[in-house]
Amino acid sequence: MPTPLLTASVTVWCAAPGATGAAGWLSRDEGLRAATFRHEEDRRRFVTGRALVRAALGERLGVDPADVTIRRGRRDGASPGRPFVEGAPSFSIAHAGGWVLVAVVGTVTSSRGVAGDATSDGDPDLAAGVDVGVDVESTAPARDHLRDLLDAVPPEEVPVGGWDAVTFTRSWVRREAVLKAVGTGLLAPRDDLLLSRADRPAAVVRSGGALPAADRLAVSDVGLPEGTPRATGSVVRGGPDDGTSSLAAVALCAPHHPPALGTVTLCAGSTLLARHGAGATARLGLP
Ligand SMILES: CC(C)(COP(=O)(O)OP(=O)(O)OC[C@H]1O[C@@H](n2cnc3c(N)ncnc32)[C@H](O)[C@@H]1OP(=O)(O)O)[C@@H](O)C(=O)NCCC(=O)NCCS
Incomplete structure (x- = not known):
């Protein structure tokens, strides 16, 4: 009997940095870490990410955001x-x-x-076997440092016509999303993971080393809303003036079953945070 395919829906909460009022939700360790950032923008990004996790998972678990305990390390401690x-x-x-x-x-x-013989619907035990990874990057670093970055992605991913800032960033966010889903992050050697060419739909072609087999991984591009979120309010249409844009990807890792990405829904993090009194950060034109 073939191993069942696991299809997972994913919600992606999107916000601008600056979750006013959420700093009080941080644990002691998170508070200490937040205090070490040299740049205020980095601190705001960190606090907002943790606030979104706390609010989203607090709702799922039926507890206050401040009572959600975020740990580090994999569930199996690996x-x-x-x-x-x-x-x-x-x-x-x-x-x-x-x-x-x-x-x-x-x-x-x-x-x-x-x-299409569905055998289970929304089974929490199945959900426990699926890990997600997400990444977002501006195309600006690739535009400014492309020559220095070329070795960071396997040559088989180079699109017809060669790299540009957009195609390189696309390959990069796919790679980071997969490696976050796996849990190694960028500690995995570059050539242990081969993705589809950057000008083709996202897919895992080959994996090796300590990574799960390619059929235990899935990846997809995520289309962000047009424009740039601002902490003060609405999206600035048309993106930054310098012609750069931001690209994102989401990935799944399910060590015991082949995973597939079902619906990927982008939702406004500002609405989620506002429900918990943590202040709106930006309206992104998302539900
Ligand atoms: C994980 C990594 C890919 C993040 O990339 P980045 O571009 O620096 O930052 P991003 O904004 O994309 O992602 C940061 C988030 O990745 C998450 N993250 C960190 N390590 C992770 C891992 N091993 N697996 C999955 N997610 C991880 C964290 O939630 C972090 O956000 P937080 O610090 O606010 O909680 C990169 O830092 C990396 O590979 N690091 C080395 C590997 C590692 O795990 N080191 C940990 C040593 S304790």
Whole structure:
């Protein structure tokens, strides 16, 4: 009998940095870490990411955001660094420029892979076996440092016509999303993961080393709303004046079953935070 395919929906909460009122939700360790950032913008991005996690998972668990305990390390203790919340679905944080993204696994359904025979609907035990990763990057670093970055991605991912800032950034966010879902982050050697060419739809082509097999991974591009979120209010249409844009990707890792991305829903983090009195950060034209 074939191993059932797990299809997971993912919610991606999007916000601008600056969750007013959420600093009080931070744990002691998070507060200490927040105090170490040299740049105020980095501190705001960190606090907003943690606030979105606390608000989203607090709602899922039925507890106050301040009572959500975020730990680091994998649930099986295998990998340092990865944040998780005991008893809650997998989540992932990414921040870059004006964007803070938090992806959370939603409903997970299992299919035998033949004739769409769904055997389970929204089973929490299945959800526990699926980890999510998300990444967002501005194209500005690739534009400014492309020559220095070329070795960071396998040559097989180079699009027809060669790299430019957009295609390189697309490959990069796909890669980081997958490696966050796995939990190694960028500690994984470059050539242990080969993704589809940057000008083709996102897919995992090959994986090796300590990474799960390619059929235990899934990746998809995420289209962010046009414009740049601002902490003070509405989206600034048309993106930054310098012609750069921000790209994002989301990935799944399910060590025991082949995973597939179901619906990926972008939601306004400002609405989520406002529900908990943490202040609106930006209106992004999202539900
Ligand atoms: C994880 C990593 C890919 C993040 O990339 P980045 O571009 O610096 O930052 P991003 O904004 O995209 O992502 C940051 C988030 O990644 C998450 N993260 C960190 N380590 C992670 C890991 N091993 N697996 C999954 N997610 C991880 C964190 O939630 C972090 O946000 P937070 O600090 O606000 O909680 C990168 O830092 C990395 O690979 N680091 C080395 C590997 C590692 O895990 N080191 C931890 C040593 S304790």
